[in-house]
Amino acid sequence: MALKDFILKYAPIVVQNVGISLYNTFLYSQRHKGRYKAYRDYYRRFETAAAPDVACEADRRLHEFLRAATQQSRWYGNHQGKSLHEFPILEKTQLLANMDSIRTMEEKDGIVSLTGGTTGASMKVIYAPHDMQERFALKDHFRARYGYSLGKKVAWFSGKSLVRPKDLLRGDVYRDDYINKIRFFSTFHISQQNFDAYWQAFCQFKPEYLVGFPSSVYDLCTMAEERNLKYDGSVTAFFPTAETVLPKYRETISRVLGCQVIDQYAASEGAPFILQCPSGSLHIHPLTGVFEVVDENLQAAEEGEILVTAFTTTGTPLIRYRIGDRIKLAPPSFKCACGSSFPVVEYIDGRTSDFIWSPENGKVNLGNISNCTKDVAGIVCFQVTQSEADSVSISVVANDQFTADQQQHFLDAMTLRLGKSVAVHLHLVQEIPREKSGKFRIVKNMLTPESMSPAALQRN
Numbered sequence: 001m002a003l004k005d006f007i008l009k010y011a012p013i014v015v016q017n018v019g020i021s022l023y024n025t026f027l028y029s030q031r032h033k034g035r036y037k038a039y040r041d042y043y044r045r046f047e048t049a050a051a052p053d054v055a056c057e058a059d060r061r062l063h064e065f066l067r068a069a070t071q072q073s074r075w076y077g078n079h080q081g082k083s084l085h086e087f088p089i090l091e092k093t094q095l096l097a098n099m100d101s102i103r104t105m106e107e108k109d110g111i112v113s114l115t116g117g118t119t120g121a122s123m124k125v126i127y128a129p130h131d132m133q134e135r136f137a138l139k140d141h142f143r144a145r146y147g148y149s150l151g152k153k154v155a156w157f158s159g160k161s162l163v164r165p166k167d168l169l170r171g172d173v174y175r176d177d178y179i180n181k182i183r184f185f186s187t188f189h190i191s192q193q194n195f196d197a198y199w200q201a202f203c204q205f206k207p208e209y210l211v212g213f214p215s216s217v218y219d220l221c222t223m224a225e226e227r228n229l230k231y232d233g234s235v236t237a238f239f240p241t242a243e244t245v246l247p248k249y250r251e252t253i254s255r256v257l258g259c260q261v262i263d264q265y266a267a268s269e270g271a272p273f274i275l276q277c278p279s280g281s282l283h284i285h286p287l288t289g290v291f292e293v294v295d296e297n298l299q300a301a302e303e304g305e306i307l308v309t310a311f312t313t314t315g316t317p318l319i320r321y322r323i324g325d326r327i328k329l330a331p332p333s334f335k336c337a338c339g340s341s342f343p344v345v346e347y348i349d350g351r352t353s354d355f356i357w358s359p360e361n362g363k364v365n366l367g368n369i370s371n372c373t374k375d376v377a378g379i380v381c382f383q384v385t386q387s388e389a390d391s392v393s394i395s396v397v398a399n400d401q402f403t404a405d406q407q408q409h410f411l412d413a414m415t416l417r418l419g420k421s422v423a424v425h426l427h428l429v430q431e432i433p434r435e436k437s438g439k440f441r442i443v444k445n446m447l448t449p450e451s452m453s454p455a456a457l458q459r460n
């Protein structure tokens with residue numbers, strides 16, 4: 001057993017906290033080495049640069065990235081001198097199967113990042129150290145616009161499993177990094193039974209910033225509101241990660257904690273960045289890569305799936321990578337009040353598999369599904385699972401306000417979106433487990449692509 005695992009399993013909490021503090025400090029020092037400082041300056045300088053200067057620099061970066069990839073990656077070896085649109089599209093399955101010929105370096109020379117794919121297969125991507133330094137420099141630059149810097153008090157809600165069963169019995173639901181002033185909350189145990197422990201630890205810590213899963217912070221806020229609790233501290237900003245920020249998350253979290261919710265998009269296998277500006281728009285950062293928006297036939301579109309080319313993936317070059325997320329671009333005439341020339345995205349729609357298939361209505365996306373709870377009383381959280389084209393199963397955690405009337409109301413809203421040909425089965429449950437990654441999923445689509453056609457229904 002590695003020392004780290006041993007400490008996490010057996011050591012007293014205070015020893016674990018010291019270990020976490022030292023380990024984190026070590027990680028930060030790694031990320032802040034090398035080109036980190038230069039990239040902080042770089043991103044600060046280009047934040048306010050004129051549009052032609054940004055375009056020129058974006059071109060230079062693309063050219064340099066493609067040149068290096070074709071020279072160093074076997075997979076791209078015979079594409080030298082091509083322009084971006086002449087490169088093949090890279091599918092997720094290809095990335096998984098051909099990792100060794102795509103990557104440009106050995107694992108030991110890079111930084112390995114593991115991500116859970118939607119298929120359940122986990123993906124391993126290798127970053128060059130300077131890729132990571134650049135990504136962290138941009139992230140820190142972005143957060144600094146909202147006053148954040150390392151050392152300010154942060155409450156973190158991520159998918160790390162930190163808390164043991166015996167800790168839970170004592171109400172220990174977090175770990176502390178004393179040096180960098182970070183409290184890591186477990187996102188696996190936010191429930192009615194454990195609420196008091198979470199709320200007490202949160203209020204006593206009084207974080208200035210929050211980082212992590214929006215669904216977890218939302219759960220905590222909803223439970224506080226149910227109990228008429230007021231938060232008497234003041235959170236400056238919440239930086240959500242990993243999940244789509246639904247409108248109801250944003251509203252509830254701002255209302256309960258009094259903070260701004262500042263969204264970002266940057267998938268862990270290495271997408272370019274989309275960052276929210278102080279005027280509330282989501283801007284593509286053109287110096288981090290290229291987003292091509294395409295329709296179902298992979299032709300250029302205003303709204304649809306994205307193909308990403310990310311300049312910070314020199315260790316595992318991603319060129320026209322079909323990452324599985326969707327965006328809608330704002331009209332080119334739209335000028336953001338913040339003054340930035342960076343292109344604006346109207347919305348980012350999580351993973352493309354986050355939808356329910358309706359033989360009548362086609363894909364019903366996550367946002368529409370989650371809207372079914374509007375004006376329905378008593379739902380704490382719910383999850384829709386679809387294994388057949390003509391039926392879905394919905395698990396609901398509810399309180400006693402979820403009366404027969406309200407249930408009908410909810411089912412009507414669901415049927416309105418899914419169409420009459422989809423049978424809806426409702427189950428009241430005590431709890432809905434999170435995924436292994438710690439993320440909560442509202443929608444679980446288990447259909448194969450073949451079953452998502454109108455003909456599939458007739459076969460049944």
Ligand SMILES: [Zn+2]
Nearest residue numbers: 277281336338
């Ligand atoms: Zn803006």
